[in-house]
Amino acid sequence: MGCGVSRIGVQKAAQTDSSHENPVFGTQPIPEPLCRAAEAGDLGRVEALLAEGANPNVAESDNYTPLLAAAKAGHVDIVRVLLKAGADKEVKRQAGAAPLILAALGGHTEVVRVLLEAGANKETAYQDGATALYVAAEKGHTEVVRVLLEAGANAEVTLRRKPPAAAAAAAAKVDDKAAATGAKNGNTEAPAVTKGTSTELGYTPLLIASLHGSSEVVRVLLEAGVNRHKPLADGATALYLAAEKRHSEVVQLLCEAGVDKEATLQSGATALYIASQNGDVATVKALLKAGADPNACRKDRSCPLYVASERGHLDVVRALLQAGANKDHTFQSGATPIFIATQNGHAGVVKALIEAGAYKDNMPSQSTPLRTAYKTKNMEIFHMLLEAGANKELTYEDGATLLAIAVQDGNLEVVRALLRAGANRDVTVTKGLFTALHYYVDKNNLEMVRALLAAGANVELPDENLDRPLHIAARKGSSEAVRALLDAGARPDVKNKGGATPMSLAGDRSFAGMLRAMQPAGVGGDAASREVATQLHRFAAHNVAEALPSLLASGVDIDSTAADGATALHVAAEKGNSKMVRALLEAGANKEAACKNGATPLCLAAAGGHVDAVRVLLQAGANKEVEMEDARTPLNLAAEKGHVDVVRVLLEAGVDKDSTPQQGGSSPLLHAARKGKVDVVRVLLGLHADPSRLNAYGTNPLRAAADEGRLDVVRVMLATPALKADELLGGRTALHRACARGYVRVAQVLLDAGADVDAQTEDGDTPLHLAAEEGRAEVVRLLLRCGADERIANAAGKLPFEVAKATTSVADLLSP
Structure with missing residues (x-):
């Protein structure tokens, strides 16, 4: 009875589907009794089967014989029996595994001795060159290594295996490492494959034992006199591999054996380098003690x-x-x-x-x-x-120091630390020659301003506009920063590039406090008074009424004027600061003062739509009919700006809704119509304002609206019963204006309202003449559709075709 599979066994396997997936060999038939008995260590069964005539060399798939099974499992007595029965001691599986290799791989020292005594080839190897000595060294089986060395096994055998594709891909991701990659094709008997940089990896027993940290194996190999300097293809020596894997005891052994401690990989890395990279202090100290550089x-x-x-x-x-x-x-x-x-x-x-x-x-x-x-x-x-x-003073990007960078980044902690450490507090921190002091004054950061001043920052350094920090504090209106700078010696009378002093730049609610701060700092009354008049205007602009008593107490003229003739009351009225308007009026400000253009405070308040300021001025008796140099009145200004509420307030105060300035100006309705302020137009028409009143140039509200293309206003005007019929039928009508300016929709609305399509001006021009002359093609089309007579000649005897430019599309629309 052999170890082969009988027909009956094969048939049964086919019938019962008893085949199984073996993790080592793949799909196999049911194994034979002798192989299984040898593998299981059943000596009695093995002897019985041999006695029955079983073939000791019969093989299963992959040439797996009973001797291979017994050697792999370490059953020394069965190995002896099989050898005595004539088992082939050099039999190999497909990958090259012989009994001696499997015994060495499993660390079965006695089996190895028996096989060697039986004359087994001690240099038998896997296909990749791994011998019994190699695999024993790899697995750390010290006694097996010793036995093989005593038997004369080659200690310099070199692994030749090329890594599988998957292992090679994984190995490629590891820098300067020699890592195990596992067995080939799932065969757990095959030795591990390790990374190399050539097709032949170059691992020797010493190299593989060092990689795995098998210190006793390394000791035995060194005592046997193996080549301790031989490297892998990438330059990795046994010392490097041990250091890389943190095997400090192996490192010490190798150093004591005199290995080259300065051997390098192709990258130049030494064993000390890789140990330092890994943070392996024990290995580092061992290498340094051994004299590594x-x-x-x-x-x-x-x-x-x-x-x-x-x-x-x-x-x-x-x-x-x-x-x-x-x-x-x-x-x-x-x-x-x-x-x-x-x-x-x-x-x-x-x-x-x-x-x-x-x-x-x-x-x-x-x-x-x-x-x-x-x-x-x-x-x-x-x-x-x-x-x-x-x-601290080194410069970086754009010549900036670290203090400058920290200031720009707003990192106060670092700025404070640098100042405490004595960094130059006057260094330029931004473009424009801003110092840190300029910067923090501009940001109104009083804490940092005080810190810089305490550190001795120069208060008089100018920026590119010759602004000192005090100029900026004044402009920002920070009275506390002003006081701090003045206390530090800042000069309040120094001028910047534009000739402005800090006082002239101040313009917010803090000026009164600033004025108080400057005086005890040595700013005399004369120096202050030169700036106060300008500040009065600024306060008026900012509605800082509470500061007015302090300013007036300094002797300022309440009606002092700016270059354009405006007083503080003008400024307050223009800004709509009713609180300041009232305060100035109560302090005696001239309510009828006129700017160079003739505008009074009421004119400016009305133009700005500031109802409250208008009421205050009217209550104070301001002239509500005053005319500016261009003949506009407060009502005209409010009307053309569309300020309906101001219009109502003025009308309620008794202003004539149809008032026409004595200088030949226009009525409020015409102003509103021309600017398209339809709400004001409705209010005035609702109060029966005259829709036909002409100005000095012969223009009325409807014509003005048409002239400017104010469609909504035109519609409202046309709906007004008081509009005279001849407004649509004779002279230079609104239709003439709309056609000349090219307002098609306005012309359409006028025509729909009954405007005469052929009305003639004093010069005999019809709307068609004017549209043709101006090249208004769309208007010409509209007029022609509405029946305009293109045969009417004007006073110069010209037909519409003749006044049209020959090169325009209009000429093509008209008959010659």
Whole structure:
């Protein structure tokens, strides 16, 4: 009875579907009894089967024999029985696994001895070159390694296996590492595949044992005199592999054996470098103790101290510094260990480097460690560097210092820290020569203004416009900043480029307080009085009525005028500041004062639509019929601006709704109509304002509205019963105006209302003449559709066709 599968067995397997998926070999038939008995360690069953004539070399799928099964399982007695029965000791499976290799792989020392004594080939190997010694070393089976070495096994055997595609892809993602990748095709008996940079990986027993940290195996191999310097294809030695995997005991053994501690990968990395990168302080210390160079660099000039600082491995950094590592070594980017530690936020490392005397002002890419700590918002490191004396005055982008940058960023904590550390508080922080003091005065940050002044900031430094901080404080109206600057010695009478002093620039509610602040600071009454008149106008503009008594008490003329002749009352009225208007009137301001254009305060209030200010002025008896130089009255101004409420207030005060200025101006209705203020038009017409009243130029409200294309106003006017019929039928009518200006919709509305399509002016021009002359093609079409007579000649004997420009499309519409 052999280990082969009988026909009956095959038929039964087919009938019962008893085949199974083996994780090692795939789909197989049911195994034979001798193989299973050998694998299970059933010596009695094995002997019985052999006695019955079972073939000791019969194989299952993948050439799996009883001897392979027993060797793999470590059943030494069964191995002896099978060998005695003639089992082939060199039989191999498809991947090349022989009994000796499987025994070594499982760490079965006695089985290995029995096989060797039986003459098994100690150099038998997998297809990739892995021998029994190799796999024993890989698995850390020290005694098996020792037995094989005593038997003369080759200790320099080299793995040749090419990694599978998946393993190679994974290995490609690992930098400077030699990592195990698993067994081939799911065969758990196959040795692990490790990363290499060539088609032949180059792993020896010593290299693989070092990679896996099998210190006793390494010791045995070293005692056997193996080549301890042989590297992988990428340059990784046993020492590098052990260091990379944090096997400090193996590292120590190798160092004691005299391996080259400065051997490098292709990248230039040494064992000390990879241990420093990993933060393995025990390995680092072992290497340093053995004399490894702490300053050995990779090709990119990254050294052990740099990479340890980068990763934040404080204990490693300390060990390297103690061993004499160059604390200021520069990476290819120009960065030093303290820079990269700062960038990555490793405060402990930064402190250690500072204590070691590292240079703190290294500046790669326009950034020092101090600037980097600021950018990364690591205030612990920032203060640490600042206290250690890092240079605060170095300049960065656009010549800015760190103080300037912090001021612009609004980082008050850093600004305070830099000031305490003695940074130059007068450095320019923005374009325009703004100092920090200018900046914080402009931002009205009194806390920082006081801090800068306490630090000795220069109060008289000018910006590009020769503005001192006091000019800005005055312009901003910050009386507290003004007082602080004056107390610090700022001059209130200094002029900027435009000739303005701080007092002349002030214009808000704080001026009275500023005035009080300036006087005890040494600003005499004369100096103040030169500015107060201007400030009166500013206060009027800002409605600061409560400051008026203080200003008047200083002797200012309440009716003092600006360059355009405007008084403070003009300004208050124009701004609609009724509270200030009332205060000025009560203080005796001239309510009839006129600007250079003849406008009184009432004119300006009406034009601005300021109802309350208008009422106050009317109650004070202001002339409601006053005329400006251009003949406009308060009612005219309010009407043309569309201020309905002001119009009503003026009318209620008795202003004539049809008043026409003595200088030949227009009526309120005409002003409103021309500007298209339809609500005002409705109000005036509702009060029976005359819709036909002409101005000095012969224009009435309807014509003015048509002339400006005010369609809504035209419709309202046409609906007014008081409109005279001849307004549509004779002379230069509204239709003439609309047609000449090209307002098609207005012309249509007028025509619909009965306007004479052929009405003639004094010059005999019809609407068609005017539209043709001006090139208004759409209007011409409209007139023709409405029956306009294109044969009517004007006083000059010209037909519409003849007045049209020959090159225009209008000429094509008309008959010659």
